[in-house]
Amino acid sequence: MTEGLTPSDRFWPKLPVGREFDRWLTVGFTRTVLVVVRTVTAGTRLLDVLSLLEDDHRIQVVFTCDEQNSAVFGSGVRDFLHELGVVVLPWEQAIRTRFDLVLAASENDRLHLLDGPGILFPHGIGFQKYYPGTTVVAGLHPERLRGCDHTIALSHHDQLEELRRIGPDVARRAEVVGDPCLDRLLANTHRFEAFREAFGGADRPLLTVVSTWGPDSLLGTDPGLFTELLAQLPVDEFAVCAALHPGITSAHGPWQLRTWLATARAAGLRLVTPAAGWQAALIAASCVLADEGSLALYAAALDRPLLLAGRPAASTVPGSPMAALAERAPRLEPDRPLHTQLRRAMDEHRPGRYRNVVEAAVAGSSAAALRGLLYRRLRLAEPGQEAEFAPLPTPAPPPAPVSAFVIGARPHGETVELIRFPATDTGHRLEYRHLAAHATRASLRQLSGAAIVFTELHEPEPFSEWAEAMLRRWPAAHVAAARISDTVCLTRDRAGEERELSLRADPLLAASLVYLGSATTTRVIAIGERTVRVTSRVR
Incomplete structure (x- = not known):
């Protein structure tokens, strides 16, 4: 020294x-x-x-x-x-x-x-x-x-x-x-759309999952819950982010946490850094899944639909506002379908449901x-302007999207109902089941079995050459597809026909229509509770 x-x-x-x-x-x-x-x-x-x-x-x-x-x-x-x-x-x-x-x-x-x-x-x-x-x-x-x-x-x-x-x-x-x-959270609620877009939820509900530290926490009770959530929630119906207590990374290390959540992250989980971003994740949330930590009370104060997970915490002070919230909020039942429970929590939430609990925790x-x-x-005079909290920083853009999907389809005349899940090892019973895999981000195993190989291109010119090469390289693939904008997808099938398909959703959904042989007859795609119109033309 x-x-x-x-x-x-x-x-x-x-x-x-x-x-x-x-x-x-x-x-x-x-x-x-x-x-x-x-x-x-x-x-x-x-x-x-x-x-x-x-x-x-x-x-x-x-x-x-x-x-x-x-x-x-x-x-x-x-x-x-x-x-x-x-x-x-x-x-x-x-x-x-x-x-x-x-x-x-x-x-x-x-x-x-x-x-x-x-x-x-x-x-x-x-x-x-x-x-x-x-x-x-x-x-x-x-x-x-x-x-x-x-x-x-x-x-x-x-x-x-x-x-x-x-x-x-x-x-x-x-x-x-x-x-x-x-108060700083409340002062930034008008920015929920920008925050939601940053978490990949601009066109779908955002589920924010929060966990405090300790064995009774959400993560401590069920470390596999994040993977299960991402496996069960259709990617076009929910975006999912996680805000974890800094004590978790302090005890286990950031690298270890990332590896424990590797499958969930590959399936689309956005992991908020411990130092910042959790505020925006709560504001942007369509529903919050939490344990008995402070963020559950903040979610209640923001009047967000709330589900509690984890064990009833022995460390919660009896008679405290947190104890009252734990008694009042619905709890996640691990043996029941997660998608159904989240939808019910959102549909049955009533504004002001937790007002009395929040008023017992914070006065004015x-x-x-x-x-x-x-x-x-x-010992200074206050500034002349009205006191207010500064804006919260906008989170960084979301990471790369899911690299492989398992897709199911149900044709109904001019409408095809499509449902996509991350290509995890969790099985789904789906009609017309097929796999779509990204040409560079997906694994070799996923690409070898993919019916659709896809990528992103900034310009349409290189598409024909790229698509022809992909169909040669991956003999199991029926369709090569490229997203060239937020609403337009180009496809090429094994007969050499190329199409341009447009819709106000992830345009790669339309590649499944080509795989099904219904690109010329489908006018509408049903995605969960919403529908989008499709236009298709031969290039």
């Missing part, structure tokens, strides 16, 4: 923070805020708070993490902070520096060592869980709350009673400011109350 450096200093270089470094600065800010990040979960919640300070040049925000007192789920914090591009102070420098405000989202941090007034936020929606194997409510550890003098931010007045049990001095330090995470809006608290602690 380099002489004079602690283990933390080797990772975080000393940075020019403190009045002795003023001459090195470009913007002459007058207040410094320190953000203590114990876990990725805590960090993402504090970003919602920090969005209320945007555009204020009087304030410099810096971050730190106490690596010598790291959390069990502390893995990933360093990468999270690096991706944010923030100034990160070594813990040893942070405890030697005076700050105008300290923000934290875990009472387990050594907050008493930091110099400056502080605000402590819960790292979930209120206080709904016990620490594992204890009867201590997470976020309300008595000794640690008595050991620091931070203001304690609450989401509801009823939580004051919990603090009074710890001690009157602790309760006097509390302020009810609502839930900034929920947060932006004005919380910004007022922040600026009082900073």
Whole structure:
């Protein structure tokens, strides 16, 4: 070890923070805020708070993490902070520096060592869980709350009673400011169409599956549920994304999680990164499948159709809003068809179904109350504009679509009903069953048995040569097809006839009409509960 450096200093270089470094600065800010990040979960919640300070040049925000007192789920914090591009102070420098405000989202941090007034936020929606194997409510550890003098931010007045049990001095330090995470979600609900498109659900319902960590969670109870969902849900009727608690990747590692979900991901599952994207996934959801974690309450607050999975959690606090939601929301029955249960949850949902549960967890809006608290602690006048939370980032575009489909067909005169599933090992009893496989992304086994080989082309000119080569290469294939736009597909059969087919859905659906020999007679394709018209012409 380099002489004079602690283990933390080797990772975080000393940075020019403190009045002795003023001459090195470009913007002459007058207040410094320190953000203590114990876990990725805590960090993402504090970003919602920090969005209320945007555009204020009087304030410099810096971050730190106490690596010598790291959390069990502390893995990933360093990468999270690096991706944010923030100034990160070594813990040893942070405890030697005076700050105008300290923000934290875990009472387990050594907050008493930091110099400056502080605000402590819960790292979930209120206080709904016990620490594992204890009867201590997470976020309300008595000794640690008595050991620091931070203001304690609450989401509801009823939580004051919990603090009074710890001690009157602790309760006097509390302020009810609502839930900034929920308010930021609500402030972005008008963007649900853009978010849904980002998750591949522009033309179909989006199922958002969320799992907290632990053996009672959705993932812990049934690790194969994601694969089963993707295998049972027709790809043209549902898009599926998953938002998993950062504690899962912290304990098992991102690589391991990706490999455990490899089949589901190949079948179209969009895996949201732990650090960001889950908010957009909840907003965009047509239905949410959740366990007894905070995201179930947020889904209820967004008034989304909800199904619960996983075991009833021993860590859920009896009498809490989460316990009330667990009693009221319908539960997934693994032995019954998943598609039917999801449709029923969506069809039977009534707006306001969980209003009383949400009102017991969060009291009032947060932006004005919380910004007022922040600026009082900073001893600054608030900005003149109305307090509001910043827009959430739009998720990155969805990954490549499914590489192989199992397709069934039911002709009815001028209409053909088509149903497509990812080509997993789960069997489906389908009429006129056939396989379509992507020319480069599908496996050798899938291509060897495919009736339709397909690709995407930006221009129609190379299609004839490509299609002829594919039909030579794959003797089992009856049709070569190329998607050349969102609505147009080109096909070539073994007789050499080429067609251009148009429809307002995935145009590759029309390749099945050529395989069935009904491209000239079919006028309508039925996909689940909707129908689309098809036009076809010989090239």
